[in-house]
Amino acid sequence: MKKVKLLEIAHSRSGDKGDSSNIGLIAKSPEAYEIIKNAVTSEGVKEHFGGIVKGRVDRYELPNLLALNFILHDSLGGGGSQSLKNDAQGKTHGQGLLLMSVEVPDDFELPNDENRPEI
Amino acid sequence: MRSEPIRIANGQGFWGDSVDAPARLVRGGPIDYLTLDYLAEVTMSIMQRQKSKNSKTGYASDFVEVMREIFPELIEKGIKVVTNAGGVNLDSCFDALRKTAKELGLSGVKIGIVSGDDILERLDELLGNGAELNNMDSGKPLSEIRKDIVSANVYLGAASMAEALDQGADIVIAGRVTDTGLALAPMMHDFGWKVTDYDLLAAGTVAGHILECGAQSTGGNYTRWWDVPDYANIGYPIVEAYEDGSFVLTKHEGTGGLINKQSVSEQLLYEMGEPSNYITPDCVVDFGSIELEEDGADRIRISGVKGSAATDTYKVSINHFVGYKASGSLTISGPFAVAKAKKCAEIIWKRLENAGCKFEETSTEFLGLNSSHGDINPMPEQVNEIVLRLGVRDNDKAAVERFGKELAPLITNGPPGITGFAGGRPRPKNIYAYWPALIDKELVKPEVRVETI
Numbered sequence: 001m002k003k004v005k006l007l008e009i010a011h012s013r014s015g016d017k018g019d020s021s022n023i024g025l026i027a028k029s030p031e032a033y034e035i036i037k038n039a040v041t042s043e044g045v046k047e048h049f050g051g052i053v054k055g056r057v058d059r060y061e062l063p064n065l066l067a068l069n070f071i072l073h074d075s076l077g078g079g080g081s082q083s084l085k086n087d088a089q090g091k092t093h094g095q096g097l098l099l100m101s102v103e104v105p106d107d108f109e110l111p112n113d114e115n116r117p118e119i
Numbered sequence: 120m121r122s123e124p125i126r127i128a129n130g131q132g133f134w135g136d137s138v139d140a141p142a143r144l145v146r147g148g149p150i151d152y153l154t155l156d157y158l159a160e161v162t163m164s165i166m167q168r169q170k171s172k173n174s175k176t177g178y179a180s181d182f183v184e185v186m187r188e189i190f191p192e193l194i195e196k197g198i199k200v201v202t203n204a205g206g207v208n209l210d211s212c213f214d215a216l217r218k219t220a221k222e223l224g225l226s227g228v229k230i231g232i233v234s235g236d237d238i239l240e241r242l243d244e245l246l247g248n249g250a251e252l253n254n255m256d257s258g259k260p261l262s263e264i265r266k267d268i269v270s271a272n273v274y275l276g277a278a279s280m281a282e283a284l285d286q287g288a289d290i291v292i293a294g295r296v297t298d299t300g301l302a303l304a305p306m307m308h309d310f311g312w313k314v315t316d317y318d319l320l321a322a323g324t325v326a327g328h329i330l331e332c333g334a335q336s337t338g339g340n341y342t343r344w345w346d347v348p349d350y351a352n353i354g355y356p357i358v359e360a361y362e363d364g365s366f367v368l369t370k371h372e373g374t375g376g377l378i379n380k381q382s383v384s385e386q387l388l389y390e391m392g393e394p395s396n397y398i399t400p401d402c403v404v405d406f407g408s409i410e411l412e413e414d415g416a417d418r419i420r421i422s423g424v425k426g427s428a429a430t431d432t433y434k435v436s437i438n439h440f441v442g443y444k445a446s447g448s449l450t451i452s453g454p455f456a457v458a459k460a461k462k463c464a465e466i467i468w469k470r471l472e473n474a475g476c477k478f479e480e481t482s483t484e485f486l487g488l489n490s491s492h493g494d495i496n497p498m499p500e501q502v503n504e505i506v507l508r509l510g511v512r513d514n515d516k517a518a519v520e521r522f523g524k525e526l527a528p529l530i531t532n533g534p535p536g537i538t539g540f541a542g543g544r545p546r547p548k549n550i551y552a553y554w555p556a557l558i559d560k561e562l563v564k565p566e567v568r569v570e571t572i
Binding site: 007010011013015018026049051052058062066081082087092096099113 | 160256341343346387390393394395490494495511
């Protein structure tokens with residue numbers, strides 16, 4: 001097995017729902033969906049975000065979109081106009097999740113990403 | 120079944136979106152409907168506050184500016200507009216639009232106005248009639264915040280807007296309606312969908328969800344941004360909707376951006392709660408039923424959407440005043456930037472403590488280091504510069520104001536290499552908290568009227 005960041009095999013988008021953020025995590029292929037479905041758990045997401053998520057994390061599966069949806073409760077410092085955070089709407093949480101590492105088989109072929117910048 | 124689709128484009132995802140997008144959609148190729156979405160939850164409280172100071176305001180004034188530019192072309196091309204620009208002052212929005220039409224020499228235009236969402240003045244009556252309006256998240260009773268309420272609006276569905284179109288409206292102006300309803304209404308009107316056609320209503324709702332954030336389905340906010348061509352000329356989304364509930368998401372030829380399964384899926388999951396239970400006033404949608412299919416370049420076909428009967432309640436968006444906040448920032452450069460930023464924060468908080476200021480909440484963020492993602496990534500050992508962002512929240516306006524006076528002095532009486540304070544002192548801003556509630560549909564009566572100007 002080798003470790004890759006979710007960025008290599010998935011897309012994401014996040015937004016706010018009150019004081020919770022949500023992150024949609026979309027696999028780039030059916031094979032990648034099997035990997036994220038097994039590897040990216042509610043507990044794992046909560047641990048990954050550390051102190052940012054003060055509440056629980058809910059998780060929903062959408063096999064039709066090769067996607068998972070996460071709700072990060074109590075993660076926006078009050079949310080809406082109450083929050084003092086620079087990112088009061090969790091717009092950046094999706095990018096944060098793509099930094100999580102998961103294990104894939106050694107022969108797992110990563111999607112072609114020729115236009116991607118070096119750093 | 121009609122074989123020709125209707126083309127619904129969304130040129131505005133929120134109040135503050137691209138000012139060019141509506142005109143580019145009108146001029147870039149054929150469309151039948153243009154939707155313009157201006158309202159976020161907090162927007163309603165801002166508009167009520169504007170209206171309380173000036174009774175002619177409280178609607179999305181951008182809308183009138185947009186219409187000034189495109190109104191004649193809309194009439195000429197037969198493009199209809201559906202918008203929530205009315206905010207909390209439909210009458211003034213209508214007056215401004217009428218005035219604009221007159222100045223442009225237009226006449227005979229039918230304007231549909233959908234009202235009944237604004238229940239601020241009706242709260243006591245509704246509470247007397249059995250409405251509770253408890254906070255649907257916390258369960259707390261409305262009495263706790265009753266005196267601090269600044270806005271209260273019901274999220275109306277698509278049916279009333281469809282009715283305005285049925286009555287011949289060329290332009291439909293609503294207040295607080297669901298964002299998704301703006302796109303669903305034209306489908307109900309053109310295809311004659313009934314309020315019990317749940318799968319069809321669900322399909323139109325999904326189309327509305329994909330459209331509602333403007334370019335967020337056409338390459339905006341897209342994970343693989345390096346693959347997105349010509350962001351500067353990004354195309355805004357267009358749905359080609361068919362009578363059977365299937366639809367294609369596309370954009371005008373020659374525009375930038377991209378549409379693929381991932382761009383659509385990213386937007387489908389934007390601000391999503393429980394995907395199998397997406398509740399609107401029109402229906403309940405199961406996002407687990409959606410099927411995506413490639414249909415040529417920058418075209419995705421969406422079908423298979425399943426829905427079920429709507430609930431017997433409307434959601435109510437209430438905003439209430441909860442105090443003041445302010446935030447400001449300093450840029451700290453050069454050697455030991457992070458250590459200096461931490462020292463600056465320490466100094467400012469100490470000075471405020473010495474001045475006797477106490478706050479319900481404070482925040483200290485280091486932009487450029489970890490403000491977005493905490494300690495997900497290891498900290499860099501050294502950065503060239505960093506932005507220190509501080510914030511406070513409290514009921515005591517004087518304390519919040521005092522906070523704003525403590526940032527600039529650091530430039531001359533703190534550590535060296537501090538800049539970036541050209542914007543003036545941060546001023547206290549009113550904070551309006553969001554209070555979501557439910558109300559029996561029977562207690563709310565949406566109203567539709569169509570006037571010819």
